[in-house]
Amino acid sequence: MKNLKKIISVTAAAAMVMSTVAPVSVFADDATFKIGGIGPVTGAAAIYGQAVKNATELAINEVNEDGGINGYQVEFKFEDDENDAEKTLNAYNALKDWGMNILVGTVTSTPCVAVANETAADNMFQLTPSGSATECVANPNVFRVCFSDPNQGTAAAQYIGEHKLATKVAIIYDSSDVYSSGITQNFTAEAANQGIEIVSSEAFTADNNKDFSVQLQKAKDGGAELVFLPIYYTEASLILAQADSMGFETKFFGCDGMDGILGVENFDTSLAEGLMLLTPFAADSTDEKTQNFVKAYKDAYKDTPNQFAADAYDAVYAVKAAAEKEDVKADMDVADICAALEKGMTEITLEGVTGDEITWTEDGEPNKAPKAVEIKDGAYAAME
């Protein structure tokens, strides 16, 4: 046993020595922007992180081909955070060691709040593509591309109320997820103002997300005319299949997390017929910008981009626009870049794939119109 300890300690010591040495920062002659990205690329949320990673990379390659930002080339590095608040700080620190001067991340809300606290302390500009919880952009240096959870919950209730889609609504949400419970809370609050009766509000958890028969049965028994699904499409695809097999015919309404359901490999899209969702991005939209993005993404990654990818793509171009507006130079100090971009973000109007004219307010929220789409014949169709 003693020898064993020796082996372990020697390995440990060697590992410590190799890892602890701080990288010597080398200032290259030609400075570049170093954009870092953080998100889960392993673990159960990997799909969102990979989408953001790919789309950010795609956008940065395009920017570089076009001559970079203000003449500077852009480097990109993405670190895995496994959707964990603690690991995300490791990812952030690893990126700092690399010399990051702008952060496009994080992908998911809980890590985003943890990292936002750090970027505020370091004066690092942060633009999260998809961190939707309210607290993500609490600090002045943090902006986001996606809608906030309260915004989506309220908008969905208003949309249903104004278009008289239903008066009796059931909700199925993920009570172990920040995004889902955030939307549900605000939807419920706004529903009362819209004269919508919530007949059932049933939850599931990350550990219990296979069988939805009870939640659907309660909705059915309550006479719901519409089922609101503020959840991600993985579970939604199961809910649609189970509703179909139990013979429950109703309308379904989702938020931006629902986008991607048509892209689920091998999914029977007829199940999603009539599904409505509020999303700023639709992969088969006919406008040129979206089509170019979708084509480039498909060529590079053999996959249809989802909402997360679109947010990340816009994020890079927002950083570019803000940097050009304020004439940010790559060799500026991180804090100076941050101050300039903070100012720039509120001045730009972005023609993005998630909105035609996106502007940002000082508190970091985007102004863009949520679009409601309905799935018809296996494709999105715009709703009035």
Place this chain on the structure above:
Amino acid sequence: MSSFISYLISGISLGSVYAIIALGYTMVYGIAKMLNFAHGDVIMVGSYVVYVAVSGMGLNPILAILLSIIICTLMGVVIEGVAYRPLRNAASPLAVLITAIGVSYLLQNVALLIWGADTKSFSNVISLPSLKLAGGSIVITGVTIVTIIGGILIMAGLMLFISKTKTGQAMLAVSEDKGAAQLMGINVNKTISITFAIGSGLAAIAGVLLCSAYPSLTPYTGAMPGIKAFVAAVFGGIGSIPGAFIGGVVLGILEIFGKAYISSQMADAIVFGVLIVVLVVKPTGILGKNIQEKV
């Protein structure tokens, strides 16, 4: 009333999936006396094999399932030989448990690299029509029927195999006392290999049924059902084959009833709460043998 029956049926169909997974779990536990944490991940790999064979290569579903069973069986034998066997006589039985966790991570990450993180919708390979009762208000899906019948057949088959065949008897002997079995001329290594082969082959079948009932497939699909099945196996009395089946069905019904009549947010807490109560009252599970401790 009709919703009560629907809940009961949902519970049984969820439970029968747990039961089939639990059969594999309990088989390995009963003979090799180890918790194979990677069992859920073998299920996941088996499901991917069927998915690729059916949706990608256009293979006949029956052939695809056979292929999956063969691959999982081989995988089970290899995993046992490489990762578990060297630790069988380790100073603590926990060592092999930890390796099993390592294998579980390994399989998940290999699947992640091969098939990616995005959800695949598993096409139902069981084309049996649903059974509609009481004017369509109660629906029993074909998958549920197949799962229940399959579960009972597998349970009966395993019990027969163990009690009637020579290999089965060897397994029993090994589970009672490895050393004595060895002295009696039983090849312990071979017997445990066969156990893993059968357990993993069952995992392939469980995977097909799991993914047919709940058609979403990711590299992490097997993990939670694996743990639930482990709970079910303990519930029924771990090591007991009929116990695993009953434990699985009871667990499924409890989960659905907990969601339906108490709180959907607290479904997990309710299931685990009942488990604790059962184990505290009957510490070896529903059908577990009570072994008197001797000095």
Place this chain on the structure above:
Amino acid sequence: MEKKKLNKTTKSNLITYGMVLAAYLIVQGMIAGNLLSNLMQGLLVPLCVYIILALSLNLTVGILGELSLGHAGFMCIGAFTSAAFTKATMDTFTNAGLRFFVALIIGAVCAGIFGFLIGIPVLRLKGDYLAIVTLAFGEIIKNIINVLYVGIDSNGIHFSMKDQMSLGMEPGGKMLISGAMGITGTPRQSTFTIGVVLILVTLFVVLNLINSRDGRAIMAIRDNRIAAESIGIDITKYKLKAFAISAALAGIGGVLYAHNLATLTALPKNFGYNMSIMFLVFVVLGGIGNMRGSIIAAVILNLLPELLRGLSDYRMLFYAIVLIVMMLINWAPKAIEMRERLFSKFKKKEA
């Protein structure tokens, strides 16, 4: 001369303390000399958290001889109770150091109480049954915290298991725990120094317990319950004592964890059974009952995925392989035999 000769256990314990202190001094030196990367600096507090958890679980697994798969649950209780306290008193309790200390006590005591309460029914069970019941408790705790809403306003503290609105709070009220969104805005007070002090405290508690009368009773129960019972050792009492202490130590780890992050949520990732299993991995890899081994294993297994960041997508795959290989090398009887042969050759050469 006899005086100077320390007894073997004391010597071994001193080496363990010394190792922690030496590591602390080296790291502090490296920070002062600006030699430590940001990544490593950020890892220091988490390392302390996991070392404490490994030590705490080793008390249950190695000394008490019972398998617990619910330690993340105790950590979770320590984390949430202390963070809620800090959040509630942030404006009124201005002495940050003292407030942290009180939070620490609260976290440890609450986790300890839960350990005691859970221990009463659970410790009657044995082996894998005990493991599964502790796993179940861990999952229950996580599940309940995910649906727990706690707010504070001028009327006092409000609880709900449904949603924020049913709290019926006054407009000026403050949310402490908002269900799945957990606790946000806890000040980051955990430092490496505090972490190391807490490791030393944990070590002190554990090592002293082992070498005390109680500890010997506990180990007697582990080695032969019936024999221990027959010489009049009160099994339930000692088992509960060890389990409650172990839970309280896990709670301390939780406090340190909670005060290192601006946001605290109870996800399967950080407080689920996977995390409990991870702690078990530290304990088994480091050697069951071997406290020094636990510390080293916790350090290696936490550094490993960070060191492997260069492999990007292959990182976790490698981690799994390394874990399996390390287990085989450390535990397989054949590997141990081979290693010993190798070492004895070396020793002969040296001689």
